[in-house]
Amino acid sequence: MERDLFARLWEEVDFDDHPLSGGHQPFPEGELKIKMTPNSIRLEDARLSLLIGEGNDADSIHRWAANDVKMNEGPQRMGVHRWSMSPQCFPPEMRQWLIQQIGEPELIEGESVEENRRLLADLRLRLEPMLPNWTWHLEVDNKTDRMGWYVRAPESWCSLFTIFVGLGWNQNISKRGFLLFERAPPGELDRPDEDEANRLDGLRTVALCNGHRGALSHLANNMEWAANPHAYKLQFAGDVELWPPSMGRWPLLHGRSESTEDVVDWSANIIEALQPAISTLSKTIEGISWQ
Structure with a gap:
């Protein structure tokens, strides 16, 4: 135990x-x-x-x-x-x-986070079957603009791709559903042992954004979406965008829902739409240069 x-x-x-x-x-x-x-x-x-x-x-x-x-x-x-x-x-x-x-726990006075715990448990219950073997890491302790889960690709894939799912806010936006599908751009490493995963993720990113059969290009329903360094809006509730690699940002998909209502369904719809892209990550793609 x-x-x-x-x-x-x-x-x-x-x-x-x-x-x-x-x-x-x-x-x-x-x-x-x-x-x-x-x-x-x-x-x-x-x-x-x-x-x-x-x-x-x-x-x-x-x-x-x-x-x-x-x-x-x-x-x-x-x-x-x-x-x-x-x-x-x-x-x-x-x-x-x-x-x-x-022993039995004692009651502690303080601001309740039971509703937050419940939301995060519901998100995991709904999404975990869609992300088999991904690992789940709570994100509430050292960020000022979000609360949720960082979900990391299986270790066997040698990948740094992660999904953040939960709630987000900032000085201009009230609390609402927040979802990221992201990886580290080439050369941006937190640890020296991430070099190979970072290299492979660069190749995977090229494949995802490919103008002929890239999974994110199909999601955009526009095979040229990644040709311009601007966000590309997707047809989901709220504000959900694809961010091309040329923007130099970590996320490839950045999404905020309209409110704190129906966050679980909203997140599940996006993760379902990302399944072809997620299936690409398990493949080792060689012979493609980062452009």
Whole structure:
């Protein structure tokens, strides 16, 4: 159960807070070190340490509470996670095991995030079957303009493509559905071990935007959409655009819904439309130069 708990807590760690070495997969790498007290469980693998319950002796700290509340205003890097974790955040078997190990959680006063937790759970429930073997990483801890999931392409694909799905806002736009389909442009790396994945994603991007059979070109219903360095609007509710590589941005698709209503259906419609593009990512495409 400790390995499963590590995987569950790992999903709460902001993707940008993953260590600069090691994988992004949720299960422990190397030896899993376990320390239990009557009020906490501390888990540590070769990458980082996680704690649920009382105490502060870990890289990522998750408060065990009877309710889902905001623990701090954020954004911040690691330390006490912005949201508490209630029993509802865990599968039934793990929930009972946690109660046996560290006791019933206590009610914590604070701003409720139960509705946010519920929305993110609904998004994952709906979209996960459409994204088999992708890994899910909560994004609430260190961004000021969004809340949701970063969903990363399977490690076996050697790809940096990710999907962000959740809610977004900024000083000009109120909170509403937000979805990105993105990758790092050529040469823009966060880690030195990403070079090969970045190279392959450059080739995949060329294939996706190809003017003869590219999946994004078919989605645009315009085989020349990527020829100009301007956003290309798609026929979805809200504001959903394809961004050609010549814009020099990370997203290839950028979408905002009209409101916070029907975000799950809106997101599912876009992910469904992206399936031909997503299927391209699993292929190793050689012999294409980045242009």
